[in-house]
Amino acid sequence: MAGANGVGKTSLLRMVCGLAPIESGEIFWNGTPIHAQADAYRQDLCYLGHLNALQESMTVYENLAFTAALSGMAPDAAQTKAVLAQFGVAGRDRQLVRHLSQGQKRRVALSRLALSQARLWVLDEPFVAMDEAGVRMLADLIAAHLTQGGLAVLTSHQQVDIGAIPAQLLELRA
Amino acid sequence: MNTRVIHWFKFSSPQNFYVLAGRMQPWFAALAIVLMAVGLWISFFVAPTDAQQGEGYRIIFVHVPASQMSMFIYLVMAAWAGFGLAFNTRLSGMMASALAPTGALFAFLSLVTGSLWGKPMWGAWWVWDARLTSELILLFLYLGFLALQSSIDDPRRADKACAVLALVGVVNVPIIYFSVKWWNTLHQGASVSLTRSPTMASTMLAGMLIMVIAFWMYTIAVTLARVRNIILDRERHTEWVKHAVE
C-alpha cells in the first residue's frame, strides 16, 4: 500500500485492525465482518504500528514475553534469543529497552512477527529505520509468511522485492 | 409502516434535523413564554398563602421545576448518549452536548433557590439536607461532563467519551442519592422539606404543574436553538451549510 503522507494509509490500516471506526463499508475476514467476530479475528491478527509497544524499563525478553502472553503464547528464552539473532539484535535479550538505539528498538518490535502465529500481519512502515540487510531479511520473512499461506498488509515508501509471490499494490490518492 | 421508519431516520441526519429544529423552535419558545406567564399569575395571585410557611413557600414555583428539570435532563442526556454509542449516530452526541449546559444551569438554580428558601425556614443558607446534597453532586456530574467535552478537541471522540461518562453517571445517580439519604438520616434525621408540604392546596399544585411544563418547553426551545448552532459548527465543511449561510 503506497501513497503520499497524510493521505490516510495509517487510518486505513487501523480500520483493517478494527481500531478505527469505519465511516461506510465493511471489512470481511473469512467471509464474516470483522466486528461480528472481534475475538476470533484478533487471534489471526498481528499489528505493528508506528509505536514500538516496548516499555523502556523492562528488558527485551520481558517485553516480548508479555506481548506474546497477551495472545496466549509463552516463548522460551532460547527461542527468543534465536529470533533476536535473526533480526540482528543478538545477545540483547537481558538488556533494558531504554539502553537500545532507535533502530534496535524497531528490530525488537518487528521480531514479534517471527514469534507470532497470526495469519494476518498488518504492518505500518516496517522498512523505515532499517538498513539494507534489515530490509532484505524482513522481506524474506514476509515472503516466507506468504508462502505458508499467510497474508500481509503493509505500507511502505519504498519498493521492496519479496520474490515471486504475487503482491497487490494499492495506491491511495487524496 | 416501512415508510414511517424511513421518515424518522431522515430526521436523524443533522442536515434535516437542522431544518426541523428551526421550524419547531419558535413554537416551543412561544409555548414556554405563555405557560410561564400563566404559571407566574397562578403562583402570585391565585395560590393562597401557606399556613406554615407564609409567603416564603412561593419559592417552590421555581425551585421544584428547576430541580426536576435538572434530573430529567440528565436522564434524557444519558439516553441520547447511549443511543449514540449503540447506533453511532452523529446527532445523538450533539443533542447530549446541547442539553448539558441547560441541565447544569437548572441544577445551579435549584441550589440557589433551595438555599434562598432554607435561610428563612432553617435559619441557614446551607443545610446538608439529602436533597440539596444530591443536587450538588448532580451539579458536579454536569460540570465533569462539560469539562470532558471541552477538553477533547475531536468532537466525535468527545461525544463518545462523554456518552460513556453520562452512562456511568446515570448508573451512579441512584446509588449516590441512596447513599446520601442513608448518610443524612444517620447523622441528623429528617428535616422540614421544601416540597413535602402536607396541606398543598390544589391551586398550588396546579401552579407548580404549569410551571414544570413551562420549564420543559423552555428546555426544549433552548436545546433546539443550541443544537442548531452545534450542527452548523460541526458540519461547516459540508455543502449544505455553505448554502444555508448564503
Added chain:
Amino acid sequence: MKKLGLGSVLLAMLRREVSLALRQKGEVLTPLVFFVVIASLFPLGVGPESALLLRMAPGVLWVSALLAAMLSLQRLFATDYADGSLEQMALSSTPLGLLVLAKALSHFLLSGLPLVLMAPVLGLQFGLDGRALGILMLTLLLGTPTLSLIGSIGAALTLGVRGAGVLLSLLILPLYIPVLIFGAGAVEADAAGLGMGGHLSLLAALLVLSIFFAPLATTTALRISLE
C-alpha cells in the same frame, strides 16, 4: 511454543504491572507519603483537641485515602497509551475487559493495599482504639478496590486529553461519594453502637457492582481513546 491459559495471561499482566511499578519506587511511595501528609494536616487545621479529632478521624482518613489512591490513577494507562502497548492489548486475543480488571487489581495492590496497611498508624495519631482501627482497615480493604475500578473509567476517559490530572479528579470524585459515605460511616456507626453490618455489606455490594460494570465502561472508553 507453550500455550497459556487465560489465568496465566492475567497473571503475566499482573506481574508486569507490579514489577514495572517496583522499578520506579516513587510510584508506590508517593501516594503513601501523600496520605500521611494530608492526614497530618487536619489536626494542624482544626486544633489538637482529642475529642474533636476522634470524631473526625474516620472521615479524615477516608478522604485522605481517597485522594491518595487517585494520585496514581492517571498513570494507569498513560504509559501504555504513549508507547503503543495499549494498542497491542486492545488487539490481543485476550478480552480487554479482563486485562482492565488485572490492571485495576494491580492498582489496588500498589496503591490501595499500602494505604490499608498505613491507616492504623495514622488512626493512632487520631486516638482511635483497637476495634475502630480494625474496622477502618476492613472498610478500606473493601473500599479501595472499588476506588481503583471506578478510577480506571476516569483514567481511560482522560487518556491523551489536555489537563488530564485535574479533569480526572473532577470526573471521578463525585462517583467516589458512596464509597466514602459507607466506608467512613461504618467506623462511626460502630463507635455509636449502631452496628456496621449494613455498611459493610453495602461496601461489598458496591465492589461487586463495580467489578461487573467498571471494566465494561473502561474498555469502551479505551477503545474510544485508541480510535
Added chain:
Amino acid sequence: MQWNSVSEFFAMGGYAFYVWGSFGATALVMLIETLLIRRQRQEVLASLRNELLSEGASS
C-alpha cells in the same frame, strides 16, 4: 386575591428578598442563557461567512 396593596405584594409577607431573589435568579439565568445562545449563533455564522469569503478569494 390575597394582596391588599402593591407594597404588600412586593413585601411578600416579609420574605421579599428570598422570594424575589429566587424568581429573579431564575429569570436572570434564563435570560443570560438565551442571550449566550444567540451570541453563539452569530459567532458561528460569522466564522462560516469568513471561511466562505476566504475560500472564494483563493479559488
